[in-house]
Amino acid sequence: MTKKQKFYLQIIGLILILIIAIRPLAIKLADNLNTRSKLTKRLTGLEAKLNTLKGIDTVLIDERVKRMEIVFPSVKPIVPLMASLSQLASDYNLSFGGISLSPGSLSGGETGLNDLRFGFLVGGDFGKISQFLKALENTAPLMKIEEVGLTIKTNPLFDRLETIVSADIKVAAYYQAPPKTLGNIDKPVKLLSRNEEILLNQLVSFKTFPPVLPQTAVGKENLFE
Amino acid sequence: MDIELASKTIGRIRKTGRTKWFLNKIIIWGSFGLSLLLIIIASLNLWVGSSNRILNSRIKAREKEIEANSKIENQQLYLNSKLASFGTLIKTHELHQAVAETVFSLIPSGTSLKGFEVTETGLIDLSGTVPSWQLLSRLLSNLEQPASPLTVSQYKIKEVNFSGAGDLSFSLELRLKI
Numbered sequence: 001m002t003k004k005q006k007f008y009l010q011i012i013g014l015i016l017i018l019i020i021a022i023r024p025l026a027i028k029l030a031d032n033l034n035t036r037s038k039l040t041k042r043l044t045g046l047e048a049k050l051n052t053l054k055g056i057d058t059v060l061i062d063e064r065v066k067r068m069e070i071v072f073p074s075v076k077p078i079v080p081l082m083a084s085l086s087q088l089a090s091d092y093n094l095s096f097g098g099i100s101l102s103p104g105s106l107s108g109g110e111t112g113l114n115d116l117r118f119g120f121l122v123g124g125d126f127g128k129i130s131q132f133l134k135a136l137e138n139t140a141p142l143m144k145i146e147e148v149g150l151t152i153k154t155n156p157l158f159d160r161l162e163t164i165v166s167a168d169i170k171v172a173a174y175y176q177a178p179p180k181t182l183g184n185i186d187k188p189v190k191l192l193s194r195n196e197e198i199l200l201n202q203l204v205s206f207k208t209f210p211p212v213l214p215q216t217a218v219g220k221e222n223l224f225e
Numbered sequence: 226m227d228i229e230l231a232s233k234t235i236g237r238i239r240k241t242g243r244t245k246w247f248l249n250k251i252i253i254w255g256s257f258g259l260s261l262l263l264i265i266i267a268s269l270n271l272w273v274g275s276s277n278r279i280l281n282s283r284i285k286a287r288e289k290e291i292e293a294n295s296k297i298e299n300q301q302l303y304l305n306s307k308l309a310s311f312g313t314l315i316k317t318h319e320l321h322q323a324v325a326e327t328v329f330s331l332i333p334s335g336t337s338l339k340g341f342e343v344t345e346t347g348l349i350d351l352s353g354t355v356p357s358w359q360l361l362s363r364l365l366s367n368l369e370q371p372a373s374p375l376t377v378s379q380y381k382i383k384e385v386n387f388s389g390a391g392d393l394s395f396s397l398e399l400r401l402k403i
Contacts, residue, residue, distance in 0.1 A: 007252075011252070014259065022259065022266060025267060029270045032270060032277060036273055043284050046284060050290050050291055050294070053294040054294070056301060061297060061301065062300070064304060065303060065304065071311075072310075072311050113314075126334045127334065133325060133329060134326055137318060137321070137322045145325055149339055150336070150337050176307060178302075178306060178307070183302075185288055189298060189302075190302075191301075192304065192305070196304075196305075196308045199308055199312050200308070
């Protein structure tokens with residue numbers, strides 16, 4: 001082997017070392033740096049999310065969720081609806097009955113908003129019924145008067161002091177199921193906008209009634225007493 | 226007088242020698258440089274790798290903390306999802322309430338209302354019965370008066386019928402100023 005050939009072999013050897021040893025190391029370093037930048041970004045996002053979560057007032061959000069659940073429930077509000085309507089009717093000294101229920105429409109889809117149609121009869125003084133109707137749409141759970149039919153029970157020509165009427169009212173109550181999953185842990189927490197805060201404050205204006213809990217029928221505990 | 230013998234050959238040999246010396250230096254320094262580069266890249270790799278491991282452990286710790294706060298996150302998500310629909314409902318609700326309140330403020334006591342229906346265009350079909358002409362004229366005069374919270378911008382008497390018992394049934398079409 002001549003000296004010239006030996007020299008060329010050394011050069012080729014160097015290039016091979018460069019390709020075999022340094023190149024993969026350099027590629028791995030680039031990968032590691034790329035991972036590092038991704039991890040740093042993820043950590044920043046998670047820290048921001050954690051700070052947001054820690055900044056939320058737990059008592060306030062608890063209260064808001066409870067209030068929202070009363071006004072705009074997640075499940076069909078049959079029992080709260082009946083409890084509210086009967087108690088509201090009794091507040092205005094009106095008779096309450098003739099309840100009819102229909103499944104309502106499932107407008108569902110993306111929003112998952114559902115409604116429940118509910119019919120009932122209230123009877124009493126016309127003025128009180130008018131006040132009852134005004135109060136109805138400000139009572140929890142959220143409902144809308146769909147139809148009103150009024151029938152006079154007393155003749156105003158003979159009984160001028162008060163007009164007893166019977167009102168056949170059909171209302172729609174709304175409910176919406178909550179989201180099923182939280183989603184990805186990296187998903188940032190969306191804080192409420194100013195308008196949403198105003199909306200939440202409107203929840204307070206809804207009149208609520210205590211739920212009517214069914215009393216379990218208990219038989220005689222001691223048969224010999 | 227200097228006599229240079231084979232000066233050209235000596236010059237060529239010197240030049241070749243210098244080139245070889247120079248190339249040998251390049252190879253030595255090149256090898257040294259490459260070794261240094263290898264060490265630097267390997268060290269950097271180790272350092273970045275360990276820093277990534279630290280970052281990963283910090284991420285895991287943050288994830289655990291976030292999971293510990295999942296109740297708050299759930300509640301926030303719940304409010305966000307509900308508020309979108311609630312906002313729309315409240316808007317229509319307020320309008321509907323105003324319409325209902327206006328209609329009830331217009332009806333004089335003693336009127337038997339069969340029902341009222343609000344169409345998409347804001348027209349209200351109002352029908353019912355009144356026991357006397359006086360009540361009907363009061364209802365019509367109420368329509369002329371400024372109502373609250375919405376005002377009647379236009380109304381049309383569609384139908385008035387007498388019944389044998391002296392009652393009057395009516396059908397009106399109202400347009401409220403929204």
